[in-house]
Amino acid sequence: MAAALSIASQDRLCAWAAALGAATILVCVLGELAGPVRLPAEHDHDHGAGAPVQYFTPPAKPASPSPAIAEASPQVPTASPEVVAATAPLAVVPVTAMPALVPVTALRPVKSAAAPRAALSAPPSAERFVPDMPGDFPDPPYPRWARQQGVQGRLLVLVDVAASGAPSSVAVRESSGHPSLDQHAIDWLRQQWTWAPGAPRRFLVPLIFELQ
Amino acid sequence: MSPFHTAFLLAAATLTVSAQEPAPQKLKPVLIKGSAIGGEITAVTPSLRLSGASLEALSVSTLGDVLADIPGVASSYFGPNSGRPVIRGLEGDRLKIAQNGTSSLDASSSSPDHAVSVDPLTIREMQVLRGPAALLYSSSILGGAVNVIDNRIPVERLPRAFTLFGRAGSADGLRSLSALAEGSAGDFAFHLDGFTKSTTDLSTPIGRIADTASDSQGAGFGVSRIGPSGYVGLSYSGLDSTYGVTEPGIEIGLRQRRWDLAGSVNSPAAALKSVSYKLGVSDYAHSEFDGGVAGSTFTNQGWDARVDFELTKIGALEGVVGVQSGRFDFAVTGDEAFLPNTRNANDAFFGSFVQPLSADTRLRYGFRVESAKVSAEAWTHEGLASNPSAASASFTPASLALAWVKDLNAQWSTTLSLTRTERAPNFQELFADGPHMGTDAYEVGDRTLGKEKGVGLELELAKTRGTISGSFSVYYNRFSSFISQQANGFGPNLTGVGGPNYSSGVDQLARYDFVSVPADFYGAEAKVNFQLQDGATTKCGLEFFGDSVRASNRDTSEALPRISPGRIGAALHGLQSGWSWRLDATYHLAQNHLATDETPTAGYTMVGASFGHDFQVAGAAARFTLRLTNLFDVEARNASSFIKDALPLPGRGVEAGLKLSF
Missing domain, CATH: 3.30.2420.10 (TonB)
Known part of the structure; x- marks a missing residue:
């Protein structure tokens, strides 16, 4: 960030391109390093950037089926x-x-x-x-x-x-x-x-x- | 399990089996996926959804502030009481703000000093929609669309809940209390909410800014009948607010009353999964008081209705089609009558679909075709620059959006979107002609304006899972015709206006004409989160984010006004011993790409912190929140604000909140 600050006065556009590019490369590289794929590909990717990270604290009565x-x-x-x-x-x-x-x-x-x-x-x-029996079972x-x-x-x-x-x-x-x-x-x-x-x-x- | 226990179980098993009861067959688990962000893959999925604790942790001053931390979003910030979100440099009528899916029917799109008639304290969920899904609400979607949900009409049986939420803040002298009661009885579910909020003059690093205090009250009541095949519900709500807009002696008094009807029928026909309908009827008025005397009054009376048909899957294709229809009468009387009375009609037909192409590729697409008509009554006033006769203008905007989504692997995906939007000019762009205090300008519309037209191209790369998640997007929005306000000398000499802008001997205001220009918007947004620690009760993460947008008139290469400069920020957040915390620092760049007569803004760094803690008190679940804002008390100007020269952002402040749920 310090680098971005000093460059800012000279050419912010270049600084921006560089910063965003670097961030992307970082995501890519670290993403690959992060390890093997853990999940089936059954999820949605269509949400964008932005939601602030929010931790859900456990509810008063956590479900813990025995x-x-x-x-x-x-x-x-x-x-x-x-x-x-x-x-x-x-x-x-x-x-x-x-x-x-x-x-x-x-x-x-x-x-x-x-x-x-x-x-x-x-x-x-x-x-x-998807039950393997006749009937109607909507989610x-x-x-x-x-x-x-x-x-x-x-x-x-x-x-x-x-x-x-x-x-x-x-x-x-x-x-x-x-x-x-x-x-x-x-x-x-x-x-x-x-x-x-x-x-x-x-x-x-x-x-x-x-x-x- | 002890041996004795096991023996007992076996014995019990034998006994029960001998009782000849049929054995239950265990089915595969039914997985019901909800989504706090993103969502199940449907045609209506928002790209961002804020609710619950995520929403409570944010500012409550204006709708613009609530979303302002999200990359790509800025606030129009007209003082602490009025601010709309600005997404990717697009605001006003270019960025639809829907309330439970229908129009909010206020006056906020006509002037930045007019507050959105939805108080953040009543919001239970906020959705930002982009691409094809945004076409459900608007035909101008290059910035997306925003839908705020207040839960006033229950859509399902509700667990009994009673919540009290109090907040107090130092920078704006915030004192607010909101209450919420919900429950069900038999087939009926009800919702009741109310709030009161007051703020004092805003404290900034250059001192308190006079005439920025506010006082608001609002309440809503809704009841629904819920059955196996759907629901139908009705709600009534009201909002009263008085607030200063930084101009000496000027105060706005706002009042809205609104009826809403909503319902949904599940599987009414083989081809339909559900049909839902909504109707909102609103009576809105706000007066601008000058020293206690009503100077100008803006009224908006109208209704907005929609029916959404959710289609049964056709093969793998999922979709929603619908119609929306609205009418409103907008009138201004008094000193600031810069608009004739208008009747506005809008009818739309829309659809949004998701079509999987292969296991890892899908196509989302949507359309929206509208018929818009604005009819203005004959009018005249001193110095009128344009034709005073009655007139009307009709438009048929058509918008299309296409998004190609490919999962690169289980963690990475990429989206390529192509959007074409058209927007009908609004009553103000067509017929304005008069002194407008909110923008300190003599505004002149053009009744021969054509549709605003643009195409947009966006590429997004997202990593949604894993220790490192984030997204990066670049976009280019090219308007062949963008309705902009362009300086054109001075307005006519006016006498007897008597407003604060004229009292200092200035009887001529700068004149701004609504003209159609070719414009380019391009920019990038990035966000990446490193989850350093991810235990059940201990978490820690580091986040980086940034955005940048550039907007210019393609003919003159001049920048468009009030565009946010880029920003880059970092945040460290975590959860430890039941406390969630977040420290963040954001560097906002200077804005030197300016429109004519616009003043530059300097760069600045905002540092803040927030804490949250859940605990039990006397049988009630409690949540305590603490926010520290602008820790170093820096003087900062928001480049996207109309009044940035007069009003800096709030100074150092502390805001504490306590929420009790019984």
């Missing part, structure tokens, strides 16, 4: 009373039937609900949800309030599907730590998801709300 869920052990549901009241009775849920079906890697514990780089640890399976939107307040989280939802294909009960099995985010997710699944008619079924749906 690893036990991923290991399919019985777990007292951690959903808030509000959510529980709004959904199906959880007592009958046979959580123990999960071992054969749940891959251990399917839902990793979140270190911090608000860590902006949570994406780095997202498992490869965390891609756009829920990211709530505007949650986006604005920097709220992120992961939750696990248990859906009972009636013979008609409509969800007969939708319950939070593992809270995101934000009752309102949980409520948003279960409301959406209950209202928007439909399966093909058939025998009554039940599904565990992990949802990951993640800010970039």
